[in-house]
Amino acid sequence: MATVQWRPEVNALTTPQSWRPRYVARNTNGSDVLAARIALKHPSLDEETIKTTITALIEEIRIDLINGDQSSLDNAITFRLSLTGRLDSPDAPLPPAEESVALRAVFSRAITEDVQRNVRFERLPFEEKLPVIAQAEDTVFGLSDVLNPSGALRLNGSDLSFTQGVADEGCVIEGTRSGRTAQSRFVSVSDTAITLLPDIPAQNDPWNNEYLLFIATHYTENGTLRTGIYRRKLRSPLTVTKLGHPNPPDVGILTDKAASPYVTVTGGTLSADETVRIQVILDLHAGSLAFNLLDMTEGGKAGAAVTVTANGPVTLAGFSGSALISLNVTVNNFADLVKMIRSGYSGRLVDVLVVKVA
Numbered sequence: 469m470a471t472v473q474w475r476p477e478v479n480a481l482t483t484p485q486s487w488r489p490r491y492v493a494r495n496t497n498g499s500d501v502l503a504a505r506i507a508l509k510h511p512s513l514d515e516e517t518i519k520t521t522i523t524a525l526i527e528e529i530r531i532d533l534i535n536g537d538q539s540s541l542d543n544a545i546t547f548r549l550s551l552t553g554r555l556d557s558p559d560a561p562l563p564p565a566e567e568s569v570a571l572r573a574v575f576s577r578a579i580t581e582d583v584q585r586n587v588r589f590e591r592l593p594f595e596e597k598l599p600v601i602a603q604a605e606d607t608v609f610g611l612s613d614v615l616n617p618s619g620a621l622r623l624n625g626s627d628l629s630f631t632q633g634v635a636d637e638g639c640v641i642e643g644t645r646s647g648r649t650a651q652s653r654f655v656s657v658s659d660t661a662i663t664l665l666p667d668i669p670a671q672n673d674p675w676n677n678e679y680l681l682f683i684a685t686h687y688t689e690n691g692t693l694r695t696g697i698y699r700r701k702l703r704s705p706l707t708v709t710k711l712g713h714p715n716p717p718d719v720g721i722l723t724d725k726a727a728s729p730y731v732t733v734t735g736g737t738l739s740a741d742e743t744v745r746i747q748v749i750l751d752l753h754a755g756s757l758a759f760n761l762l763d764m765t766e767g768g769k770a771g772a773a774v775t776v777t778a779n780g781p782v783t784l785a786g787f788s789g790s791a792l793i794s795l796n797v798t799v800n801n802f803a804d805l806v807k808m809i810r811s812g813y814s815g816r817l818v819d820v821l822v823v824k825v826a
Contacts, residue, residue: 470494471590478596478692492592499523533571546574599683599696601625607663609764614820615641615666615679615702620655623662623683627696630685632657636693637685639664643671644678644701645725668704675720675729677704677819701812705820711738711792712825721797721819722748722805724812730805733821734781737793741824744792746784749773750806750815757806761786761795762818778802792823 473492503518529539529547538548553568562568601623605612608619615621623639630637632654639651639662647669655663668679681698701724710716716736720729745762747770761771761784769787776782779802786792799805809817 469586469588471588473590473592475592476594487594543576543578545576545579548572548574596694597627597687598694599625599628599630599685601628601681601683601696601698604681604698604700604702609820611764611766611820613700613702615668615704616820617666617668617704619666621664621666623664623681623698624660625696627659627685627687628662628683629657629659630683634686638683640682640684641666641668641702642680642682643669643676643725644680645671645673645676647671671725673720673727673729674706675723676725677706678702678724679704703819705743705822707822707824708733708736709824710826711736711823721746721821722817724808726801726804728800730799730801730808732798732800734796734798736795736823738791738823738825739793740791741822742791743820743822744786744790746795746797746819746821748805748809748817750809752810752815755806757799757802757809759784759797761790761792763787763790764820776802795823 473494474489475492476487477490479486479488499519499522500515503515503522506518507513507515532539533547533549536549538546540546548571550570550572551562551568552570553563555562602625603612603623605622605624606614606616606619607622608616630639632638639654640648641651642648649667649669651664651667653665653667655665662683671677679702681702682695684693684695686693706719706721708716708719716734719733720731721733722731723729743764745764747760747762749758750756751758755777757776758773759776759782760773763769769789771785771787771790774782774784776799779799781796781798784795784797786794809815
């Protein structure tokens with residue numbers, strides 16, 4: 469015999485907080501399933517006859533209810549009508565039927581006690597309802613996990629909606645090293661999607677371009693504050709200037725909250741301003757990193773990959789048609805870069821670089 473599944477859920481109406489059991493149905497069995505099961509137990513009855521009988525029974529119960537009668541399946545279930553609503557005086561009319569009429573199915577004591585004696589329970593893990601952020605995408609670049617100050621950030625997921633203006637509800641962007649900003653410029657907010665114009669908090673150093681995103685909300689008026697965290701990290705574009713100069717300034721990239729950059733751009737050859745991406749892929753078996761340049765489309769053009777196994781300078785070739793002919797970088801902290809990519813980025817790290825001649 470199968471078990472009856474249930475899980476605990478928060479009862480938001482009690483103080484101090486309590487929990488209540490919530491029944492979780494395994495299946496919903498319709499007339500076809502019930503008819504097939506009855507036919508197996510009673511071979512003299514065919515399924516179509518049983519389904520026709522079920523349909524006829526439902527119709528007769530419907531007629532009884534419309535006529536103000538109760539229908540009773542002996543020693544099993546009674547179907548009846550109930551009324552609800554507020555009357556301001558004894559002679560006030562009933563509210564409209566769609567507001568006042570409800571239908572009930574009441575099981576007999578014998579059926580109830582039989583189920584209570586034979587039921588066996590299975591407890592499911594507690595699942596707290598939280599905002600679930602499944603994806604974050606910049607609408608200008610069309611790239612996931614990019615936090616673009618000049619774009620709009622679209623969040624997709626479930627149970628995302630919150631009340632704007634309520635002090636502890638909303639969306640927050642937080643730097644992994646420093647800085648935290650509650651977002652205020654929302655284009656749209658719904659349960660399944662939020663679009664906002666991001667206000668990005670500054671961090672201690674310009675190479676600290678890694679951010680976390682949170683959504684906090686109450687699902688009921690007196691409910692507990694629930695906070696959902698986007699499981700992936702967002703990264704903002706980094707600007708590399710004066711690539712047309714003999715000695716351009718060093719620019720830290722591909723770093724998390726560290727006080728010193730893991731990788732530094734030291735120079736390159738550029739014919740016109742351009743926005744590109746730099747990608748690093750971890751090879752766990754070889755313990756190496758593959759660096760290359762990408763265009764701004766997933767699955768688009770890519771420069772040749774260069775394998776790196778230690779600290780030191782690297783020259784990356786641009787991709788076909790790019791104004792960035794080459795980019796010179798120096799790996800300053802190979803070990804921590806590997807650790808960051810392995811633990812925080814599932815083996816692949818990408819930064820958006822705005823490269824400029826001047």
